[in-house]
Amino acid sequence: MNMKRNTSNEREHWGGSLGFIFAAAGSAIGLGNIWKFPYITGMNGGGVFILVYLFCIFLIGLPIMICEIAIGRHTQKNPLGAFLQLDKNNRLSRSFGTVFLLIGLGFFCFGKYGLGGVFSLIAVIVYYFGWGFVGLGGIFTGFLILAFYGTVGGWVTAYIFKGLFQQLNFETVEEASQVFNNFVASPTSVLPYQIVFMLLCAFVVWFGIKNGIELASKLLLPFLFILLIILILRGITLDGANKGIEFLVSPDFSKLTPEGVLVALGHAFFSLSLGMGCILTYGSYLDPSKNILSSSLNIVFLDTMVALMAGFAIFPAVFAMGMSPDAGPGLALQIMPLTFNSIGDHLGWLWSSLFFLLLSIAAWTSGISLLEVLVTSLIDEFKFSRHQAVMFSTVITTALGVLATVCCTDWSRLPWLEKALVALFGSTNNSMFDLLDNISCNYLLPLGGLGTSIFVGWIWGTHHAIAEIRRGSHQTVDVNFFTLLAGLKDDPNSQEKTHTMTLATVWGIFIRFITPICVIIAFLHAIGWLHFD
Ligand code: PHE
Numbered sequence: 197m198n199m200k201r202n203t204s205n206e207r208e209h210w211g212g213s214l215g216f217i218f219a220a221a222g223s224a225i226g227l228g229n230i231w232k233f234p235y236i237t238g239m240n241g242g243g244v245f246i247l248v249y250l251f252c253i254f255l256i257g258l259p260i261m262i263c264e265i266a267i268g269r270h271t272q273k274n275p276l277g278a279f280l281q282l283d284k285n286n287r288l289s290r291s292f293g294t295v296f297l298l299i300g301l302g303f304f305c306f307g308k309y310g311l312g313g314v315f316s317l318i319a320v321i322v323y324y325f326g327w328g329f330v331g332l333g334g335i336f337t338g339f340l341i342l343a344f345y346g347t348v349g350g351w352v353t354a355y356i357f358k359g360l361f362q363q364l365n366f367e368t369v370e371e372a373s374q375v376f377n378n379f380v381a382s383p384t385s386v387l388p389y390q391i392v393f394m395l396l397c398a399f400v401v402w403f404g405i406k407n408g409i410e411l412a413s414k415l416l417l418p419f420l421f422i423l424l425i426i427l428i429l430r431g432i433t434l435d436g437a438n439k440g441i442e443f444l445v446s447p448d449f450s451k452l453t454p455e456g457v458l459v460a461l462g463h464a465f466f467s468l469s470l471g472m473g474c475i476l477t478y479g480s481y482l483d484p485s486k487n488i489l490s491s492s493l494n495i496v497f498l499d500t501m502v503a504l505m506a507g508f509a510i511f512p513a514v515f516a517m518g519m520s521p522d523a524g525p526g527l528a529l530q531i532m533p534l535t536f537n538s539i540g541d542h543l544g545w546l547w548s549s550l551f552f553l554l555l556s557i558a559a560w561t562s563g564i565s566l567l568e569v570l571v572t573s574l575i576d577e578f579k580f581s582r583h584q585a586v587m588f589s590t591v592i593t594t595a596l597g598v599l600a601t602v603c604c605t606d607w608s609r610l611p612w613l614e615k616a617l618v619a620l621f622g623s624t625n626n627s628m629f630d631l632l633d634n635i636s637c638n639y640l641l642p643l644g645g646l647g648t649s650i651f652v653g654w655i656w657g658t659h660h661a662i663a664e665i666r667r668g669s670h671q672t673v674d675v676n677f678f679t680l681l682a683g684l685k686d687d688p689n690s691q692e693k694t695h696t697m698t699l700a701t702v703w704g705i706f707i708r709f710i711t712p713i714c715v716i717i718a719f720l721h722a723i724g725w726l727h728f729d
Contacts, residue, residue, distance in 0.1 A: 207272050208405040213486045215410040217494045220469075220478045222413035222561030224499035225420070227348055228467040230558050231528045233503040234510045236459055238521035241451025242443040242511075246504070248457050252464040253500055256714050259706040260470050260645050261492045262665060263652040268479025269488065270664040274573040275331035275473030278480070282656045283327035293322035310620030327655060330647035334473030335573050337640040339593060341472070342566040344632040346597035347604065349563055350390030351380065352555040355529065359549030364533035369519075372530040383602045383609075390601055391594060393556075397563040398590040401571055404582060405481050409564055416557050423554040424505045430547060431513035434539065440515035444507050454721075461718040466637055468499055469565060471644035477569050487669035489699070502558075509551075513539075528555065567593070596632075603628035642719040646712055653708035661707075662700045673700040 210216040237245050271278040283289065300315030322329045358364050366372040379385055400412045431437060465471045475495075482491075510532065514521055517535045521527075532551055537544035567589055574585035599610070606627050607614035617624040617631075625631040652661050666673055677697045720726040 207481065209481050209483050210410055211406050213491055215406070215414065216478065216482050216486065217491055217498075218413040218417055219409050219561075219565070220475060220491070220495045221498040222409075222417055223469045223474055223478065223565030224467060224495055224562075225417070225502045226467075226469075226558050226562030227345065227352075227555065228463065228562075229499065229503040230506040230555050231348070231352075232463065232525075233467065234507050235524055235527040236463060237444075237507055238511070238514075238527060239524060240453070240456035240459060241448060242521070243445055243447035244449055244452045245456050245460060246444065246507070247447050248452065249460040249464065249503075250500065252461045252714075253468070253496060255706070256461065256645075256711050257464045257468045257470060258492060258496050259703055259711050260465075260649055261468060261475055261496060262488060262703060263648055263661065263707060264470060264473070264476040265479035265482065265488050265492060266661045266664045267648070267652065267656070268476040269482045269484065270661075272480050274480070274576045275334040275476050275569065276325070276328050276573055277331070277576050278473075278476060279331035279651065280325065280328035282651075282660075284655075288655070289322055289326035289329070293319045296322055308622065310617075310622070313620070327647075327651055330644065330651060331473060331476075333640065333647070334471070334476070334644050335569055337472040337636050337644060338474060338566045338569040339596070340632050340636040340640070342563060342570075342593045343596035344600045344629055344636075345559065345563055345566060346390050346394050346594060347386065347600045347629060349393035349556065349559040350386050350388075350601065351529065352552050352559060353393050354379070354386065354389040355533075355552040356549050356556060359533065359545050359552055362545050364548045365537050365544055366530075366534045367537070369530065369534060372534045373526060376526065376530050377605075380604050383598075383604075386601050386604075387598065390597060393559070393563065394590055394594045394597065396560055397567050398586050400560075400564050401567050402583060402586050409568060412564065413561055416561055420502075420554060420557050423550055423557070424502065424509055427509040427547070427551060427554065428505060428512075430539075431509055431511075431516070434513060434516035436516035436518075437512035440512035440521075441508070443511055443515060443521060444504075458718045458721045461714060462637065462642065465641045465645050467503065468496065469562070471641035471648065472636075473569055473644070474565050476648075477572050478565065480572070484667045487672060488665045489669045489672045600629045600632055605629075638723065639719075642715050646715045646719065649707050649711045649715070653704075653712070658704040658707060662704065665700070665703075673703075674698045677702050 210219065233249075237249075267278050267282065271281045273281060296315050297319035300312045300317075300319055303309075303312035303315060318329070321332065325332055355364070363375070364372075366375070400408045402408060403411075432441065469475055479488075482488075510527070511521060513535045514527075514531060517538045519531050519535055523531045528551075533544070533548045536547035536551070539547070567586070570589035570593070571582065571585040574580040574588060575582060580588065599613075602609050603613070604627055607624075610628070613628070614624060625634050652658065662673065675698060677699055680699070717726065
């Protein structure tokens with residue numbers, strides 16, 4: 197019998213490393229892998245894009261993931277609490293506050309009251325919270341992402357039923373896009389499914405870490421793999437599938453554009469759930485005896501494998517049926533049902549429903565992780581009970597998500613909101629949905645990742661972070677990088693100091709220099725300040 201009791205304020209922990217890896221992989225594997233990754237691969241040249249994406253994942257994503265888990269496990273807190281606890285250098289963050297205030301005043305002087313207001317608000321928050329600002333920003337980003345993620349979650353859930361009821365048996369691309377466009381433009385059709393999706397997320401988070409998130413991930417992830425394998429087998433056994441496989445595995449370097457490189461980098465953040473405190477939160481439930489380095493490698497590996505598998509589930513079928521690989525965001529929701537229907541085995545409805553079930557499960561485990569960030573923050577910082585926190589977070593994110601659904605393609609249902617945004621900021625995105633997607637993915641996630649790497653590299657300090665990472669993995673982090681490459685793993689405990697270039701050293705150099713510089717370049721490109729042509 198387990199004699200260790202949970203007192204009410206002791207933080208719950210994962211049942212083991214495997215529970216943590218499943219849950220974090222469940223967060224990472226989402227719409228980003230199965231819906232977005234295949235279409236951006238299709239639009240950016242196939243194999244060569246995949247190669248660049250793999251570089252971004254391992255060179256930038258992996259080091260930041262290690263940072264987030266280390267911060268979370270060291271502090272055992274939510275993102276805001278974690279950054280507040282580790283921030284000892286208030287003077288530096290105050291000076292950042294002054295910079296933001298000056299930028300804000302500058303915008304006011306040029307009549308840009310919206311941006312002036314935003315920067316002044318940031319200045320106040322930075323003065324007040326110091327580096328806690330990065331954690332608070334992460335929680336806010338999670339709130340925005342979950343809102344529009346709920347909308348897409350609603351679409352894919354609805355499409356399971358549309359498939360089952362034979363409503364996706366399309367004959368032409370026009371027909372497929374008309375059905376999709378009519379569906380997303382009609383809130384009364386989307387909202388019930390969106391609410392069901394949000395309630396499913398809330399249901400799992402309600403039961404906490406071990407009996408909720410860990411259990412759900414352990415059940416759902418294997419199921420997701422089985423579905424993917426079934427769909428891959430269906431795709432690659434079609435006549436003409438080899439053209440799709442070729443498209444994925446033979447990189448054509450003439451198709452590599454600077455634009456594509458940066459799309460790959462931005463997507464690496466979104467896909468690994470980095471830059472907003474999600475992995476940090478999951479890391480805060482990790483036991484000190486567990487190996488952070490090997491867990492991170494496993495999570496990154498699983499996430500990447502699913503993205504690649506999704507490519508193999510989609511492109512062979514798309515090519516075999518003579519469809520175009522560069523259809524853009526509609527690839528999953530329009531081209532896939534059409535592709536399945538044209539296979540001609542009269543089972544198109546079944547393949548479509550299975551495909552959307554796969555998407556819904558992937559979205560579900562990611563939605564759960566986004567909700568948990570809000571829930572844990574309310575529990576830690578405002579002393580909510582878990583159930584109160586789940587109810588409150590679900591209601592507010594669903595409310596914002598309803599706006600995303602109501603204004604999904606344009607602002608015609610809330611013209612006053614568009615007018616207000618244009619009056620404040622000079623312009624706005626095409627719809628509330630695009631606005632949420634744009635602010636969170638192009639701005640907040642890269643900035644959150646940048647803040648995290650600068651914080652760990654220069655404020656908390658890589659030596660402190662490494663001390664945390666070493667707990668449970670010292671045999672791994674102190675191995676010499678070059679001897680490891682040569683396959684001659686040395687003894688990390690040896691007295692001779694021959695292992696200066698250890699894995700820890702490599703990670704430290706990345707986190708202080710390489711990662712922040714790459715993120716800044718990607719960010720400046722994303723906001724249009726840097727062009728490569
Ligand atoms: N990683 C998820 C996906 O690939 C999205 C996500 C982003 C989830 C940020 C949590 C936090 O779809």
